[in-house]
Amino acid sequence: MSSAQTPSAHVFDATTAGFEKDVIQASLDTPILVDLWAEWCAPCKTLGPMLEKLAVEYDGAFRLAKIDVEAEQQLAAMFGVRSIPTVVLIRDGQMADGFAGALPEAQLREFLTRNGIVPGDGSANDAEVFDAEPETPEDAINRLQQAIAADPGQAELKLELAGALLRAGQVDPAQAELDALPANLATDTRATRLRSQLDLARALAGAPSLAELRQRVDANGDDWEARDLLGVRLLIEGDAPAGLDQFLDILKRQRDWHDGQAKKRLLAAFATLDDADVVGSYRRKMASLVF
Structure with missing residues (x-):
């Protein structure tokens, strides 16, 4: 996205030359959401417009820094980008949070809320920001x-x-x-x-809540049913690695439980994820346990 196409003062193109001032120093006052993208990346074309829309809607609660990884390879290397789109939240000069892949808008809002960023919050003080409750x-x-x-x-x-x-x-x-x-x-x-x-x-029909399942697993690591349902809940709620880890643990320690259900869960989960790096990594982990 060229600067001429920037839809508002809350969205800008970040460059290597201006990164320290425009992103690191600026994040001391306002959170900066960094969107690492490329013209050839199809998921980027889905995610980018949603992020730009939210930057305008949130009206100063955060600023969106767009980084074309093809044009700014030094910045891409600095962030250790392995797949795009990759989004990183910079706050107080430090990387605070992030994710890879094109999330739905509802999950983008949840990500922002989880980090204390709420619409129209540009003038709010830090206490108000961090007291914000995540959207359920x-x-x-x-x-x-x-x-x-x-x-x-x-x-x-x-x-x-x-x-x-x-x-x-x-x-x-x-x-x-x-x-x-x-x-x-x-x-x-x-x-x-x-x-x-x-x-x-x-x-998950009739299954316990996420908190209850965590308590059951913490109390008994061999509660395979709780671990299985916890994995499904984590996947549904957007924490794919944590969910996949639950299935891997069952596969490693009780491979034949429920007729090999952990392997079936992993294969089903791979079909729901668009992060090729996560899928590839967990496919290899699964293969190392199965073969």
Whole structure:
């Protein structure tokens, strides 16, 4: 994205020459979200516009620094980029958080909220920022349903709603939202991924909460059912490595549990993830245990 295409004062192109001043020093006052992208990267073309829209909507709560990894290879190397898109949050001159891959907008909002960044928060003090409560799936559902009621033509919001419903464990309503998507979104990679996640989510019908499952696993590491369900919950809620680790642990220590269910879970999970590095890494880990 050239500077001429920058949609607002909250989005800018970062360069090697100006990085120290425009990103590191600037992050002492305002969090900087760094989007590492390339013109040839299809997921980048999905993620980039969403990040730009949020930067405008959040109106100074953070600034978005766009880095074209082809043009700024030194910066890409500095961040140790292995796949794109990669997003890194810089706060107080330090890398505070980040993720790889094109997340749905609802998860982007959750990422920002988790880091104390809320809309229109540019003038808020630090205590207010860090006291912000993360948006729960239920809050996201309410927000999205209200937005859809106000503007039913925003089909993108219906896709986000399907994701929020899925994270809340409302599998059938999530399926209904996906089935009702217009043709142009029905084949969207996010919709395809959500359908794969729905298959995993059906295993959570009547399952305990994330906190309860963590407690069960902490109390008894050999509670394979709790570990399996914990892995599914973590996957659905966006923490793929932690979820995959649960399945790997079962595969390593109790390979034949439930007729090899851990291996089946891993294979199903690989179909839901778009981070090639994560999938490749965990495929190799699985292979080392299976063969």
